[in-house]
Amino acid sequence: PKEKTPFITFVLGGPGSGKGTQCIKIVETFGFAHLSAGDLLRREIASKSADGAMILNTIKEGKIVPSQVTVQLIQKEMELSDNHKFLIDGFPRTEENRVSFERILPEWQSQIGVEPNVVLFFDCPEEEMVKRVLNRNEGRVDDNLETIKKRLTVFQALSLPVINYYSERGKLYTIKAIGTEDEIFEQVRPIFAAFEN
Ligand code: UP5
Ligand code: MG
Numbered sequence: 001p002k003e004k005t006p007f008i009t010f011v012l013g014g015p016g017s018g019k020g021t022q023c024i025k026i027v028e029t030f031g032f033a034h035l036s037a038g039d040l041l042r043r044e045i046a047s048k049s050a051d052g053a054m055i056l057n058t059i060k061e062g063k064i065v066p067s068q069v070t071v072q073l074i075q076k077e078m079e080l081s082d083n084h085k086f087l088i089d090g091f092p093r094t095e096e097n098r099v100s101f102e103r104i105l106p107e108w109q110s111q112i113g114v115e116p117n118v119v120l121f122f123d124c125p126e127e128e129m130v131k132r133v134l135n136r137n138e139g140r141v142d143d144n145l146e147t148i149k150k151r152l153t154v155f156q157a158l159s160l161p162v163i164n165y166y167s168e169r170g171k172l173y174t175i176k177a178i179g180t181e182d183e184i185f186e187q188v189r190p191i192f193a194a195f196e197n
Pocket of ligand 1: 013014015016017018019020021022037038039041058059060062063064065066070089090091092093097132133135136137142151177178179180181184
């Protein structure tokens, strides 16, 4: 059991909106543990785990991996971490993802609530997101125009409702995700600074 109550941040936004880039800065400045759901899934593919082939096909199609798989990976990382401040990057992407995660939280530590403390939304125009993803050269199987279009459609249809849900609950902090990385971080910084002490 953890000694401190977890502080959970969900980091949401479309493909290439800058979630991973800004998470690195948040880690450096505020000492969070960074858990990228996409990175955890790609690690499963690389490790040739039983679910690897299914995950690879899902990512190539820009679709959403079954919640059970993703939630288990996130939960394991949280349990292994000695940090209590978590940035969960790129998750939850669907209402079903959200509900599955909320279900594990009480199991994991009985005294905590089922809600994240903060939800960041990196709001970025589509044409900028497409440009960034196509410029990235990391060999990701989903960084091609065809898959990007599918990722954008899934984001609009399935992920925006999750973002709206947190907006209604007063948890959402929307960042205008255009400009330089540093300019964007200056919008992010005060959000976490307000929770220090
Ligand atoms: N860049 C960053 N900031 C910039 C700026 N201000 N100006 C100019 N360039 C900037 O940034 C993208 C690129 O832009 C980089 O080259 C960066 O240098 C540059 P990045 O920080 O990587 O953006 P990010 O939002 O993290 O983009 P990413 O492509 O990782 O987002 P996705 O949400 O699409 O990808 P993720 O890895 O989260 O998921 C991939 C797939 O996994 C999903 O499509 C889905 O199939 C699957 N998945 C699930 O099924 N379930 C999950 O829970 C999670 C993922
Ligand atoms: Mg990312």
